[in-house]
Amino acid sequence: MARAAQAKATEPDSTPVPQRLLATATRLFAEQGYDRTSVQEIVEAAGVTKGALYHYFGSKEDLLHEVYARVLRVQQERLDAVAGGDDPVEKRLRDAAADVVVTTIDHLDDASIFFRSMHHLSPEKNKQVRAERRRYHERFRALIEEGQKTGVFSTATPADLVVDYHFGSVHHLSTWYRPDGPLTPEELADHLADLLLRALRP
Structure with a gap:
């Protein structure tokens, strides 16, 4: 039994390299901070070469951008599905307001890393992120309107x-x-969604 467990522990990681790099970078950025984490630390912890990192991401900055972009993609897809549904607008807005709370909590490290470190992005990358966030906010605002x-x-x-x-x-x-x-993500999401709806009631 012990030999089987040891053999399993020494098996190579079958996770695709991009996901492995991203997971490792997220953990190290959360533990040490973006600016105090080197590319060398990331590739060593991920068990890949620098060439692999630069092949998939181009730079450490690209990793930071992707940490946030992957969360925003999930949230955008879910918002598009809710907003384009057939439910009354009040329910669609409430569902969207609650969903962004739950998905943010589900990816709390990612959000924390990004808002703490986004000033490290180049002006071009910063502009790109703002454009992505603006698209999400505009779809959300369209429900209110x-x-x-x-x-x-x-x-x-x-x-x-x-x-x-x-x-x-x-x-x-x-x-x-x-x-x-004291509150689960769903309970907190309900409270914040209710606050939003109360602010909008005639």
Whole structure:
């Protein structure tokens, strides 16, 4: 039994190299900080060569960008599915507001790393990230505007301000949310979604 376990432990990692590099970089960035983590540390911990890293990502900066981009892609796909559904606009907005909370908590290390380290990105990469986030926020805002135009939501507060209000809470989750706290991700998501809906009720 012990020999079998030892043999398994020494087997090469079958995880595809890009995913292995990304997982390793995420762990090291979270533990040490982006600026204090070297490319050499990443490739050694991932068990690959520098050539492999540069083949898949080009640079350490590209790894940092991908840490956040992969989360945003998941959130964008889920928002597009919810927003394009047939449910009443109030339910679609509530589902979208709750989902972004849960998915952010599910990837809390990624969000924490990114917001702590995004200033290390080049102006070009920073612009790219902002454009990706803007697309998400615009789709979310469109739900609010749809409800305002049809009289379901109040027009007293501009849709842009409502979006900033909700995402301000979401973007700060990594600074205070704890998995061992009194609320599950779903319970917290319900509370924040309810706050958003209350702010919009006529």
